[in-house]
Structures are given as structure tokens and as C-alpha cells.
Amino acid sequence: MKWIARVLLAGLTVLLLAGGVVSVHLLRGLPQLDGEVQLKGLSASVQITRDASDVTHISASTAPDAWRALGFVHAQERGWQMEFNRRVMRGELSEILGAATLDTDKLMRTLGIIGMAQQQLKGLSPAAQAALQAYSEGVQTAWQSGLVRPSPEFTLLSAQAGGLTGQAWTPEDSVGWALMMALDLGGNWGQEFARLSASQVLSSEQLWQLLPAYPGEKPATSVDLPALYASLGVYSPPAAKASGLPTNTSPLAQWSADTVRDMGVLDGKGSNNWVVPGSHTVSGKPLLANDPHLALSSPAIWYFAHLKAPAGELPGGQKHPALDVIGATLPGLPFVVLGRTSGVAWGFTNTGPDVQDLYLEQLDTAQPGQYRTPEGWRAFTQRSETIRVKGQADVAIKVRSTRHGPVISDVQPQYKGLIDTNRYAVSLRWSALTPDNKTIEAGMQANWAQSVPQLQQAFADHHAPMQSVVMADTSGEVAYRAVGKVPTRAPQNDIRGVAPSPGWLAQYDWTGWLPYAQNPAVDAAQIEKKGWHATANQNILPPGYPHFVGGDWTTPERFQRIEHLLATTPKHSRESMQAIQNDVMSLGAKALQSRLGKVQSLHPLAPVALKLVAEFDGQMRTDSAAALLINVWADELTRGLLVPHLGAERFQGLYGKRHFRAAVEGILDRSDAFWCGPGACPAQTSAALDRALDRISASMGSDAKKWRWGAWHPAISSHKPFGKVPYLNALFDVRVESAGDLFTVNVGQYWANEKKTPFANRHAASMRAVYDLGQPDQSVFIYQTGQSGHVLDPRSRNMANRWAEGGYLDLQQTPQTVLHRMSLLP
Structure with missing residues (x-):
């Protein structure tokens, strides 16, 4: 028996040694937070500090150096997140994950995210292009120099993917990632599909009972949709069976199929924001609160940073004021998306306009490859795409487009067996897929703004997704405006984009864009009179508003609760704002x-x-x-x-x-x-x-x-892709019990069709922030994971419990405590 003990002991020793080697190797990927390192391309040294709240502060001599340093930091902290996101939008996931993610890759290739990003990049100003270039070089240099080491995801996948690295980020990737955020927040195309699908088995009256109009409103269209689709012969013959299930039933394949199926579904993609003028606050200066609701992920979608640089001149000759902005950045973009400068703060919620229309494209059965237009038959625009797939041969697809946009029925499985594909295809018109989209430009300009008027001017270039923005500055001015492009439709467009329309009839085409000045807005006088202005994805249109913006608003429970809580406190404080954000009355x-x-x-x-x-x-x-x-x-x-x-x-x-x-x-x-x-x-x-x-x-x-x-309701911040891999998800996901439900201000949306955890909180406050314009450095924030994207780093989940319990961290441009110091040298 002694030899058995010796063998077991030897085996255990080998395992421990191997585990130790692996652990040391994985821990080497932790981001370096202190010391001096050289970063190619800088014009002067840059100081990077991290404060007691773990906010990263970047102080540079020029704005391009600040953007370059932010690229370095994002690569340090969120290298895998950026690599995964880059592959998602480029349709290159299957190259490292295999056939399980083919559905997602096919949809992204069909939408043409990167091709459109390339066009939009050319239309940006020299200053914006320079910012994106500096940022991307910061990312690439960080990887190429060895200053950033691969996190565990790269190690685990590298052997199967042939030396997987994260050094390929480019300016067009930044533009593409802005488009992906618009895709996540910007549409009702999934709702249009729901109406198409339900119309096969319901009457018009029953359809609007299943998907009712906003409370107090009539359905956006009076067209009998089931009768229309039946008369056109849209649906497959009864023998055909609809199936949205993936042929590969692995968890990763199910995630991919669900992602493709749910694209364009607006339900639950919400947020809260409100602004209270100084006349209704304890300090006498405005307070502003914001908690955007997004799918919970690990690492979180946001990364909090402070960018600071003196006034100067950018490439192209544009002079700029001093840069001093703090708040939530998106890894992949070189600016603060949500936050405040030294003079003004802002917060977003999703407006939810109808900026996506589906079109039934009638096919020429006599001559394949053509579809019907108002002027007659026309050939589809086609391009070939080749998708590399780990473990098998490349997959070639033909992407078809019409005058409206890409044909999505070719790549969304739910259309198979629903529509008669011998007679019809379904294409997508989406406001974000236009070459003149300058959302990146608006984001950059907002970081320079010091007042509400300057901020409104900056957001004039914002295109997609349309956002409801509350604003407040240190002088006391407040405002609300919906920013983004909304299509206009002809009076004879009786379907109004709420369901797929006959693509060969010109009456259903878009006729232009609503001017920015005509977007819904509320000025300071109106807000002063009421005492606040709040949005929670409810119908934001004022009485008598003359333009059709959409009809698929979120039901008003959260908005009504916020209004009630704002009204019951005569003078608000930062604490009362926090209490409202954490309210769980349903x-x-x-x-x-x-x-x-x-x-x-x-x-x-x-x-x-x-x-x-x-x-x-x-x-x-x-x-x-x-x-x-x-x-x-x-x-x-x-x-x-x-x-x-x-x-x-x-x-x-x-x-x-x-x-x-x-x-x-x-x-x-x-x-x-x-x-x-x-x-x-x-x-x-x-x-x-x-x-x-x-x-x-x-x-x-x-x-x-x-x-x-x-x-039954844990908040699960799921890792991509290991959140779908048994055993690995226990390590990579961040999980904490949470309160709230679908209708609470502190929202906790669950996806009840999930088999294993149908009531898990999957979609909630991706961050909470309260900005105090009387004492800006008394502002606070929190989000649900942590700054680091390295699973073995305690900083990857050190905010989770505080977030779940309703706590906050300081958001200071001049922090009282500095925990880490790094110098980037030219």
C-alpha cells in the first residue's frame, strides 16, 4: 500500500507545481499600476494615478497624449474585452470559438458594421481622426512593446487560436464600436418581427392586445397587419415549420442564436436620469442623477477615468480649451461618454425612437436575384464574405442588400419557416448605417463643453442611438434634449414603421431627417417651474408634438415612481438622489x-x-x-x-x-x-x-x-464567452444577490425564457452616478464589477457588493488619496 501513497503524493506534487506555474503565468497578466514605463509616440511624460475609488486619472501635456495614454490604460485593464468586442463587430468570433458563434458572425458581416465604420471615419474632422489615431496607437503600442501582458482568456484560448493577441485595434474599430452601442440601444426591429410573427396566428385586435400601445394611446397604425400579410402571401406554407433553434445546442451556440434572435428588441433597454435645479436643492445648485440600464457583463461595459490636458491645438488647426473631464469611458473609445467636465454634467437614457424599419422585399420568381422597387425590378447588391472557423473549413456567405439596406432574413434563423423565402426577403433600414453619422464627433466635443449651451451644441452632431440627455452646469443652468437623428415618414405611410412594410411601395420610404432643433426638448424655465425633469424611457413627447417619433415606449412604472419620489422632497440632496436610484418599490x-x-x-x-x-x-x-x-x-x-x-x-x-x-x-x-x-x-x-x-x-x-x-434573483455579470462555459463561468462571472424587478427604479430585469436561471438579474443599472454641481468633487458613482478586466485581480469585482447594497464611491477630479502612480515616458 505504501507505493500507492507514494504515487498519489507524487501526482499531487506534480499537480501543485503545475498549478503554481500556471498561476504565476496568469498572474503576470495583471496590469502594472506603478513605476515608470516608456510608451512610443508621446510628446512628453504622462502621469497616471489611481485614487481610493480606483478611478484612473490621466494628466498629459497635450490632448493627443491623453488619448494615447487612455488607449494604453484600456489595453492594460480591458485587453480581452476589447479583443472580444473587436471580433464581434468584425464577425470574427468563429475564428477563435468555432462553429458555435457562426450565427453572430453572419449577422455582423451582413450588417456591414466595419465597412460602414470605414466610410464614417472618412467623414470625421481631422481633430476627431487624430484622437482616434492617437488612441489606437496607444492600444497597439501597449501590446507590441510587451508592457501589457495577456490576461487568462488569451492564455486559455491561445493554444487553439494560434497565438491570440489583442494588438489590432484601429480607428475604424472605435467607430465600429460606437455603431455597436447604437445597435444595442437603437431599435425596434425585433418588435416589428414580433408583430409579423404574431400576425400569422392572431387577428388585428388580438395582436394589439398582445403588444398593446403605450397607456392612453392608440396603436401607431390602423392597418390590419394580419390581413395585409395574409393577402400578400408572406408566410410559409403550413407544412414548413419555423425554428429559431441552433443546430449546435452548446451553451455558446445558444448564446449566439439568442443574440441574433434578440437583436433589435427594445424591451428593457432602459435607463433613468433626472435633473433638479438649484431652487429645489439643499445646496442651491443643480443635482443630476443617471443610471443607464444595460446587460450586465464581466468586466463591466464602463471604465471610469479622468482626462486632463491644457489648452492647445489639434491636427487640422482646431484650437481647443483645457481638457478636464471625468466619468464613464467605453473601452474602445477615447472620450468620456457619461460624466462631467469642470463646468457641466450630463446623463443619458435611451429615447427609444423608431429608427429601424423592416421591409418586405418581393422577389422575382421568374428571374432570381432581383427584387421589386417602385421603378420595377432591380438586382440585389451582393458581396462575398469568408468566415474563418476554428476546427473546420472556412464558411463563405453571400450578403445581399437592397435600396433599403442589408437583407437580414438571410441570417436571422427566426425567419426560416415563417416567411415564404421563395417570394420574399426582409431588409433593414437603420439610421446608424449612413456615411454621415458623426456620433464620434459629438462625443469628442462634449468633453470640451463647460456649460449647458456648449453641451447642446456639441450634441448637435450626435446621430445614433438617440438619447434623452439631462444637463446641468455650475452656473445653475439646466436643460433636457433628445439628441440623435430621427427619420421622417410621409403622411401616406400608414404602417409608420411599426411592422414590416411592402418595400416596393414608395409611400413607405423615409423622406428625410427631423432637424435637431425640432427634437423634443425642455428648457430651464420649464424645469424650474416643475422642480425637476426626469426620463425613464417613457413617452417623452410633449402634448401636441407634431412629429411621429415612435410608438414602442417602455411602460411608465419607473417614471411614475421617480416623479412621485422627486415630488415628495421639497429640497433634494445628494443623499435623496441616491435613495431614489436605489428604490425597489415595484x-x-x-x-x-x-x-x-x-x-x-x-x-x-x-x-x-x-x-x-x-x-x-x-x-x-x-x-x-x-x-x-x-x-x-x-x-x-x-x-x-x-x-x-x-x-x-x-x-x-x-x-x-x-x-x-x-x-x-x-x-x-x-x-x-x-x-x-x-x-x-x-x-x-x-x-x-x-x-x-x-x-x-x-x-x-x-x-x-x-x-x-x-x-432566485442574483445579479449575474456574465463573462464573454466563458459565462457560457460550465465550470469556467464560476470563475469568470461576477454574481451577487440583488433586489428590484422589471418595474423598479433600481431595475432588475430577468430573462424568463432562460432554462437554468430564469429570474437572474441580467439587465440592470450598469452604473449609478450623482453629480453635485455645487460641490463637483462631492459627486459619486458605482458600477457592478470593478475597473480591472483580469479575473484574478481583486479589482475586477471589488465594487460588486457595494453596488448591490446601494453604496457609492467618490468621483473626484482632485482626489484626496492616491493609491498608485505611474509615469509614461516618451
Whole structure:
């Protein structure tokens, strides 16, 4: 037996030694935070410090040196994130991840993100081009010099991908990444598809019950869409079966298929912001709050930095004032996206206009390769794309485009089996895919602004995605304006872009752009009169506004709650702003509370459950049993009401990032016999409660005192791609219990069609910030992971618990404490 012990001991020693070598190798990738290093291309030394909040401060002698240094820092801290994002937008994921990500690559190649970025780059000013060039050189030099070492992702994938590195970032990649942010936030094309799909099985009345108009409004179109599509013969013959499921069912393939399917879905892509003028604050100067809601990721989408440089002259002869701006940057871009200068602060929410239209392109069955236009038949524009795939032969695809834009029905699997592809294709017109898009220019100019008027002027060049911007400066001025380009449509366009339109009819073409001066806006006098201005993705159009902007607004629960909390405090402080951001009262849950309280059930746990509901205060706390019960009941009820009419597969394809809560509430209010079926609505609500109680008790036991919302609702900041890889996700994801739900100000959106964690918080406050214009260095921020993108670095997740608990960190241009100092030398 001794020899067995010796073998085991020897094996354990080898494993420990190997593990130690691997650990040392991986730890070498940690970013260097102190000392002196040389960075090619600088005109003078640059000082980089990190303060007690871990905000990175870059102090340079020239603005180009500051941008170059930011590129260096982003490469240091977020090298893998940038490499992954670069591959996403270029359609090159499959080169390192294999066939599982082909769906995503095909869609990105079809949209032509990088090709359009190349065109848009040429239209930028010499100053903006110089900024992008300096930034990209900072990224490339950091890698090429060996100053930045690969993080674990590169190590784990490199052996399979042939020396994977992150040194390829270019100016066009920066423009492309701005387009990707517009793609994430900018559209309703998924909602148009939902209406097309549901119209196959519903009447027009039922369609608008499933996808109702904004409260108090009529549907944006009076066209009978199901009748229109039936008359055109849009749908596949009954024998064909729709399928949005990937042929490769690995978690990574499912992620890729879901990404492609959900592109253009606006539900839940929201944010909160508000501004309070000095007349309604304790300090007598404005306060501004912002918490943009985005899909939670690890590392986080944001990186907080401070850029400082004296006044000077840029290439092209443009003179600029001193640069002194702090806030949230996006790795890949050389400027602060959300934050403040020494004089003015701003915050974004998604406006949600209709800037994406789908078109049914009628095909010439007699002569393939042509589609119908108002002037007759025309050949598709075609180009060939070759996608390299790890482990198999290259995949060649033909990308077709029409006069409206790329044909997405060729690469979005949900169209297969839905539309008759022998007769129709579906193309996309999207406001961001135009060569004159100068969103990058607007972002750069905002970093120089020192007042609300200067900021509004800077955002005149903002193109996509359209954002609702609140602004405040140190002189006390405040304002709100929607910034971005909105297409105009002809009066005879009766569909108004809310569903796919016949592409061969000129009446459905865009006719131009709404002038910036006519975008929705609120001036200082109006804000002073009310005492604040808030947006939360609700309908932001003022009464009598003459232009059609869109109809797919987020339901107003968050906005109503913010308005109530702002109104109940006569004089606001930084603390009251923070309290509003962390509020977890769910008006959506309260709307269901009375309905659930009336349910009749013989389930053994029903008496206890109904008592919990009766005592529920609407607060979606982590320790709330009632919060858990209401959300699970709502999910079961939604399935019970909708699946029989949509079919399981169609429902699964449309559910998740859409919650259908407004539809469910309407069905119950009407006691709708069609949706509730033969047993009527009471039978549906009772059966849903029974299923919910079975589901909860199977997981958490029958003692309701142990039921906790937080246990089912962890905020999961998922890594790309290892968040989809068993075992590795335990290391790379950042996970913490969270409060809130779909309708709370402190939002916690779950994707209920996920199989393993349907109630996990996937889409929430990607950061929170409160700017104090009376004492700017009393401003605060937080986000859900940490600055570092290296999984073995404690700084990669050191903000998570503070974020979940509603805490903040100081956001100071002149920090009191410096923890790390680095000098970049020419």
C-alpha cells in the first residue's frame, strides 16, 4: 500500500507545481499600476494615478497624449474585452470559438458594421481622426512593446487560436464600436418581427392586445397587419415549420442564436436620469442623477477615468480649451461618454425612437436575384464574405442588400419557416448605417463643453442611438434634449414603421431627417417651474408634438415612481438622489397584488402564500418571499395565457427579453374569454398559482419563511464567452444577490425564457452616478464589477457588493488619496 501513497503524493506534487506555474503565468497578466514605463509616440511624460475609488486619472501635456495614454490604460485593464468586442463587430468570433458563434458572425458581416465604420471615419474632422489615431496607437503600442501582458482568456484560448493577441485595434474599430452601442440601444426591429410573427396566428385586435400601445394611446397604425400579410402571401406554407433553434445546442451556440434572435428588441433597454435645479436643492445648485440600464457583463461595459490636458491645438488647426473631464469611458473609445467636465454634467437614457424599419422585399420568381422597387425590378447588391472557423473549413456567405439596406432574413434563423423565402426577403433600414453619422464627433466635443449651451451644441452632431440627455452646469443652468437623428415618414405611410412594410411601395420610404432643433426638448424655465425633469424611457413627447417619433415606449412604472419620489422632497440632496436610484418599490408588482389576492386555490401552501401577498408592501427586497411569489406567478400566468394561442416555439422565441406584462394585465382586466380559454380567467390565475407554488417549494421547501427573492434573483455579470462555459463561468462571472424587478427604479430585469436561471438579474443599472454641481468633487458613482478586466485581480469585482447594497464611491477630479502612480515616458 505504501507505493500507492507514494504515487498519489507524487501526482499531487506534480499537480501543485503545475498549478503554481500556471498561476504565476496568469498572474503576470495583471496590469502594472506603478513605476515608470516608456510608451512610443508621446510628446512628453504622462502621469497616471489611481485614487481610493480606483478611478484612473490621466494628466498629459497635450490632448493627443491623453488619448494615447487612455488607449494604453484600456489595453492594460480591458485587453480581452476589447479583443472580444473587436471580433464581434468584425464577425470574427468563429475564428477563435468555432462553429458555435457562426450565427453572430453572419449577422455582423451582413450588417456591414466595419465597412460602414470605414466610410464614417472618412467623414470625421481631422481633430476627431487624430484622437482616434492617437488612441489606437496607444492600444497597439501597449501590446507590441510587451508592457501589457495577456490576461487568462488569451492564455486559455491561445493554444487553439494560434497565438491570440489583442494588438489590432484601429480607428475604424472605435467607430465600429460606437455603431455597436447604437445597435444595442437603437431599435425596434425585433418588435416589428414580433408583430409579423404574431400576425400569422392572431387577428388585428388580438395582436394589439398582445403588444398593446403605450397607456392612453392608440396603436401607431390602423392597418390590419394580419390581413395585409395574409393577402400578400408572406408566410410559409403550413407544412414548413419555423425554428429559431441552433443546430449546435452548446451553451455558446445558444448564446449566439439568442443574440441574433434578440437583436433589435427594445424591451428593457432602459435607463433613468433626472435633473433638479438649484431652487429645489439643499445646496442651491443643480443635482443630476443617471443610471443607464444595460446587460450586465464581466468586466463591466464602463471604465471610469479622468482626462486632463491644457489648452492647445489639434491636427487640422482646431484650437481647443483645457481638457478636464471625468466619468464613464467605453473601452474602445477615447472620450468620456457619461460624466462631467469642470463646468457641466450630463446623463443619458435611451429615447427609444423608431429608427429601424423592416421591409418586405418581393422577389422575382421568374428571374432570381432581383427584387421589386417602385421603378420595377432591380438586382440585389451582393458581396462575398469568408468566415474563418476554428476546427473546420472556412464558411463563405453571400450578403445581399437592397435600396433599403442589408437583407437580414438571410441570417436571422427566426425567419426560416415563417416567411415564404421563395417570394420574399426582409431588409433593414437603420439610421446608424449612413456615411454621415458623426456620433464620434459629438462625443469628442462634449468633453470640451463647460456649460449647458456648449453641451447642446456639441450634441448637435450626435446621430445614433438617440438619447434623452439631462444637463446641468455650475452656473445653475439646466436643460433636457433628445439628441440623435430621427427619420421622417410621409403622411401616406400608414404602417409608420411599426411592422414590416411592402418595400416596393414608395409611400413607405423615409423622406428625410427631423432637424435637431425640432427634437423634443425642455428648457430651464420649464424645469424650474416643475422642480425637476426626469426620463425613464417613457413617452417623452410633449402634448401636441407634431412629429411621429415612435410608438414602442417602455411602460411608465419607473417614471411614475421617480416623479412621485422627486415630488415628495421639497429640497433634494445628494443623499435623496441616491435613495431614489436605489428604490425597489415595484408598481408592476403592486398592479398584480390585488389580482393575485383574489385567487382561489386548494394548494396546501395557498393560505400561507395568499397571506404573504396580502401583507406585501411592494418592496422587491432580497429577503422578500412575496416578491419571489409574485414574479414566479406572473411568469406561470403569462405562459398559461399565451402559449395556447402562440404555440410553444413561437412563444419561446418572443418571450424573455419581452415580458408581456401589459398584455397579461389587460387580459385580466377584460376577463378576456379568448385568451383565458374555456375555464375563464379565474381558472388560469388559480392554476398559475398552483404551478408557481410547486415550482418554489421544489427548490426552496415548503417553509415560506425561507423563501427569498434574492436567492432566485442574483445579479449575474456574465463573462464573454466563458459565462457560457460550465465550470469556467464560476470563475469568470461576477454574481451577487440583488433586489428590484422589471418595474423598479433600481431595475432588475430577468430573462424568463432562460432554462437554468430564469429570474437572474441580467439587465440592470450598469452604473449609478450623482453629480453635485455645487460641490463637483462631492459627486459619486458605482458600477457592478470593478475597473480591472483580469479575473484574478481583486479589482475586477471589488465594487460588486457595494453596488448591490446601494453604496457609492467618490468621483473626484482632485482626489484626496492616491493609491498608485505611474509615469509614461516618451
